Amino acid sequence: MEYTLPQIASQVRRDIVRMVTAAASGHPGGSLSSTDFLTYLFFKEMNVTPETWHRSGTGIDQFFLSAGHISPVLYSLLARRGYFPVAELATFRRFGTRLQGHPSVEKGLPGVNQAAGSLGQGLSVAIGAALAKRLSGDPNTVYVLIGDGESEEGQIWEAAMSAAHYKVDNLVAMTDWNHQQIDGTTEDVAGLGDLRAKWEAFGWSVIEADGHDFPSIAHAFAEARTRKGLGCPVMILWHTEMGHGVDFMAGTCKWHGKNPSVEQCAEAMKQLEETMGDFAL
Amino acid sequence: MKAFVDTGKKDTRSGFGAGLAELGNSNPKVVALTADLKGSLKMDAFAAEHPERFFEVGIAEANMVGMAAGLAVAGYIPFIGTFANFATARVLDQIRQSVCYSKTNVKIAASHAGITLGEDGATHQTLEDIGLMRMLPEMVVINPCDYNQTKAATLAAAAWDGPVYLRFGRPGVPNFTPADQPLEIGKALKLNDGKDVTIIATGHLVWEAIQAATVLEAQGVSVDLIDIHTIKPLDKEAVIASARKTGKVVVAEEHLVAGGLGEEIAGVLATACPTPMRLVAIDDQFGQSGKPAELMAAYGLDAAHIVKAALSLR
Numbered sequence: 001m002e003y004t005l006p007q008i009a010s011q012v013r014r015d016i017v018r019m020v021t022a023a024a025s026g027h028p029g030g031s032l033s034s035t036d037f038l039t040y041l042f043f044k045e046m047n048v049t050p051e052t053w054h055r056s057g058t059g060i061d062q063f064f065l066s067a068g069h070i071s072p073v074l075y076s077l078l079a080r081r082g083y084f085p086v087a088e089l090a091t092f093r094r095f096g097t098r099l100q101g102h103p104s105v106e107k108g109l110p111g112v113n114q115a116a117g118s119l120g121q122g123l124s125v126a127i128g129a130a131l132a133k134r135l136s137g138d139p140n141t142v143y144v145l146i147g148d149g150e151s152e153e154g155q156i157w158e159a160a161m162s163a164a165h166y167k168v169d170n171l172v173a174m175t176d177w178n179h180q181q182i183d184g185t186t187e188d189v190a191g192l193g194d195l196r197a198k199w200e201a202f203g204w205s206v207i208e209a210d211g212h213d214f215p216s217i218a219h220a221f222a223e224a225r226t227r228k229g230l231g232c233p234v235m236i237l238w239h240t241e242m243g244h245g246v247d248f249m250a251g252t253c254k255w256h257g258k259n260p261s262v263e264q265c266a267e268a269m270k271q272l273e274e275t276m277g278d279f280a281l
Numbered sequence: 282m283k284a285f286v287d288t289g290k291k292d293t294r295s296g297f298g299a300g301l302a303e304l305g306n307s308n309p310k311v312v313a314l315t316a317d318l319k320g321s322l323k324m325d326a327f328a329a330e331h332p333e334r335f336f337e338v339g340i341a342e343a344n345m346v347g348m349a350a351g352l353a354v355a356g357y358i359p360f361i362g363t364f365a366n367f368a369t370a371r372v373l374d375q376i377r378q379s380v381c382y383s384k385t386n387v388k389i390a391a392s393h394a395g396i397t398l399g400e401d402g403a404t405h406q407t408l409e410d411i412g413l414m415r416m417l418p419e420m421v422v423i424n425p426c427d428y429n430q431t432k433a434a435t436l437a438a439a440a441w442d443g444p445v446y447l448r449f450g451r452p453g454v455p456n457f458t459p460a461d462q463p464l465e466i467g468k469a470l471k472l473n474d475g476k477d478v479t480i481i482a483t484g485h486l487v488w489e490a491i492q493a494a495t496v497l498e499a500q501g502v503s504v505d506l507i508d509i510h511t512i513k514p515l516d517k518e519a520v521i522a523s524a525r526k527t528g529k530v531v532v533a534e535e536h537l538v539a540g541g542l543g544e545e546i547a548g549v550l551a552t553a554c555p556t557p558m559r560l561v562a563i564d565d566q567f568g569q570s571g572k573p574a575e576l577m578a579a580y581g582l583d584a585a586h587i588v589k590a591a592l593s594l595r
Contacts, residue, residue, distance in 0.1 A: 114354060125351040128354070
């Protein structure tokens with residue numbers, strides 16, 4: 001049966017909360033804030049399927065997750081899209097799993113093309129992949145997701161300068177702008193400031209959109225497509241809320257990297273409709 | 282002892298540049314990146330002949346490592362070139378995650394390694410890089426001894442499937458290995474068969490070790506002389522066989538004792554064949570400005586110090 005985007009997103013949110021509860025560790029906050037636009041990216045936007053995916057990305061759209069700690073949302077989306085069995089979500093963070101705490105290529109999990117976790121590195125990798133597509137005449141697009149807190153890393157701005165310098169216009173970078181990081185808000189911790197002005201100053205074409213509203217998400221991705229090939233890298237700044245979808249997790253840094261109790265998980269499940277069937281625990 | 286002929290001093294970094302230029306013509310998958318050091322790394326020929334496959338990244342080494350990893354994911358064979366300090370210590374975490382843990386086929390070309398960088402002083406005289414790189418799973422570490430071997434190492438690195446750290450230097454040094462001698466990764470090169478003492482050297486210290494062996498042989502000391510161009514994976518069999526034969530081992534390298542080839546060999550021999558050893562290397566200190574030869578002498582890395590170390594084992 002065909003599921004609607006909100007139905008898929010609801011199931012992905014259930015997966016995220018159940019995975020971190022079962023593993024008694026992991027990062028629900030940023031996973032929940034990234035769920036909606038990534039659901040759209042994986043189910044509607046990218047021209048890649050579990051059958052066509054391969055690590056080198058030749059001839060397909062490519063996605064790099066730079067903020068590797070939000071692995072729960074990535075794993076759920078890959079499983080729900082059919083890259084590997086949904087049942088495998090139950091192995092998240094367990095000894096011997098392909099679903100490592102932070103994404104790894106070591107055990108060959110389909111859909112994962114690069115390790116991430118130590119922050120700030122994925123944008124550079126995505127630029128390299130986009131330049132490779134240019135070199136080989138591959139017309140497809142490279143997508144990469146970074147966190148707003150991650151943007152405090154110096155390497156992000158090295159990469160920002162480089163992408164504009166090389167006119168990497170087959171690259172769509174995205175920031176999950178949820179305004180929260182481990183120690184507090186991005187303003188209190190590091191004075192993150194005006195991300196739009198910063199990216200534009202670095203020569204990027206910037207799109208801002210509500211990262212939880214599907215029409216807004218669709219419009220932003222469509223707009224990004226029209227800006228391909230115009231000589232500028234594209235940045236979509238997604239306005240989001242950390243912990244979105246679970247009332248006691250929403251809008252706070254407290255759930256960046258904390259697992260709920262079994263009782264809290266049950267409370268969250270009441271707020272998230274089961275649509276595609278939970279994985280077995 | 283076989284005579285080794287210096288065919289003229291050449292810098293090892295030019296061997297890399299020649300190898301890269303050859304690869305540019307023979308392998309369309311080879312790409313190159315530099316962080317504002319194209320000339321110092323001798324990448325000019327490749328850049329001029331293949332501008333579409335050459336990326337000047339600017340003074341942004343972390344980004345350069347990541348870009349190379351992305352190119353490698355897509356099937357290209359990137360060589361990144363910068364000074365050894367900026368190619369290792371500055372980007373250790375990027376190499377660890379984006380290259381080694383991600384198993385990306387990135388080749389790290391590190392020039393101006395060691396004390397022989399000379400006048401620039403300790404900020405640039407990297408003496409820790411071998412240790413940093415050999416600690417990383419997946420990484421191959423090659424430290425060739427002259428121009429010809431560096432060129433051969435560059436070709437071998439491109440043919441190897443996986444991350445490679447290729448270390449070379451700034452000054453002109455004797456070029457004595459055969460021009461057509463391929464480099465087999467992981468295979469030690471025996472330079473002389475002897476029975477009294479083993480001298481194992483790597484990089485610029487190989488020529489010094491040859492000079493030391495010549496002196497020792499003239500004094501009646503028979504030297505088993507080994508060039509270890511591949512520090513990782515180490516040719517343990519060659520090292521153990523030689524140690525068993527001579528019962529005495531000197532290891533010479535342009536690096537700190539900590540993390541260096543000597544420590545590695547000591548670890549191998551301690552478990553396989555405990556052997557009295559001397560380590561010719563720099564002990565827990567930074568370098569300083571000076572001419573390469575005077576620094577080598579001052580920090581105990583020249584032929585005279587290798588002779589002394591060997592004789593102290595008798």
